[in-house]
Amino acid sequence: AYVNGRYQDMRDASVNIEDRGYQFADGIYEVCEVRGGKLVDMPRHLARLQRSLGELRIAEPMPLSALSVVMHEVVRRNRVQFGIVYLQISRGVARRDHGFPAGSVKPSVVVTARTINPAKGAENAARGIKVITVPENRWPRVDIKSTALLPNVLAKQAAREAGAYEAWYVDSDGFVTEGSSSNAWIVTKEGRVVTRPDKSGILSGITRSVLKDALEALQIRFEERAFTPEEAAGAAEAFVTAASMIVMPVVAIDGHTIGSGKPGPVALRLREQFHRFAAFS
Numbered sequence: 001a002y003v004n005g006r007y008q009d010m011r012d013a014s015v016n017i018e019d020r021g022y023q024f025a026d027g028i029y030e031v032c033e034v035r036g037g038k039l040v041d042m043p044r045h046l047a048r049l050q051r052s053l054g055e056l057r058i059a060e061p062m063p064l065s066a067l068s069v070v071m072h073e074v075v076r077r078n079r080v081q082f083g084i085v086y087l088q089i090s091r092g093v094a095r096r097d098h099g100f101p102a103g104s105v106k107p108s109v110v111v112t113a114r115t116i117n118p119a120k121g122a123e124n125a126a127r128g129i130k131v132i133t134v135p136e137n138r139w140p141r142v143d144i145k146s147t148a149l150l151p152n153v154l155a156k157q158a159a160r161e162a163g164a165y166e167a168w169y170v171d172s173d174g175f176v177t178e179g180s181s182s183n184a185w186i187v188t189k190e191g192r193v194v195t196r197p198d199k200s201g202i203l204s205g206i207t208r209s210v211l212k213d214a215l216e217a218l219q220i221r222f223e224e225r226a227f228t229p230e231e232a233a234g235a236a237e238a239f240v241t242a243a244s245m246i247v248m249p250v251v252a253i254d255g256h257t258i259g260s261g262k263p264g265p266v267a268l269r270l271r272e273q274f275h276r277f278a279a280f281s
């Protein structure tokens with residue numbers, strides 16, 4: 001792990017107990033896919049990271065190019081070929097007080113990487129995952145990739161306890177916003193791919209943005225609009241996207257089978273084609 005300027009064994013790596021990330025979840029993070037030892041879509045992840053920091057007025061701890069070097073180095077030291085790299089930046093260490101610390105406190109930087117067996121993702125994709133719906137209970141600034149994830153933790157746990165893999169939030173108007181750690185998509189019976197616009201209610205996913213480019217290039221009809229769980233249940237297909245899952249087919253929502261109950265052809269094609277449109281570094 002990289003912690004504030006030092007590469008350390010994961011078992012010894014730690015942060016100060018007065019770190020604001022620990023005490024207030026006063027920080028942001030990114031998760032980037034590692035494939036063939038390369039980082040996937042780093043420039044877009046770093047741009048979103050910069051935006052998240054700006055929205056929370058956390059100083060950039062180092063130039064983005066240096067952060068990128070650290071992420072590559074952590075991947076290399078862990079010999080990760082397939083997996084993820086995790087980056088977290090908190091506002092730093094200060095005596096506990098809700099308001100921002102006075103003076104210039106150095107933000108804390110933690111980077112870790114781990115291997116994920118690609119066979120596991122392939123297995124899930126071949127079977128398709130189940131989702132449940134839960135009421136949207138997160139703060140309105142879900143566009144910021146904040147480490148404050150308690151509602152997401154509880155939603156994911158509710159999904160697990162219901163025998164599902166992901167939970168989709170439903171807003172007070174009855175529309176799906178996104179998953180607890182993924183963006184939500186459906187494919188209509190007319191073959192249109194639909195996902196909620198990133199104006200409100202969702203994190204602007206990097207996988208989502210790359211997939212939009214892929215849809216355009218593949219000339220697949222695409223619509224950005226909100227949809228309800230009922231529409232999803234009656235759709236031809238559904239899937240979720242995230243850096244850690246790429247395109248993952250969804251075969252049931254709240255116990256209702258979607259389409260044939262098997263991963264749909266559009267989702268599988270997009271999963272297969274995705275990395276043609278991704279940037280490797």
Ligand code: PLP
Pocket residue numbers: 031178179180181182183202203204205206207208241242243244
């Ligand atoms: N929405 C939420 C709430 C997430 O936590 C994530 C990723 O973890 C996503 C969407 C997907 O974003 P990305 O494709 O950048 O991984």
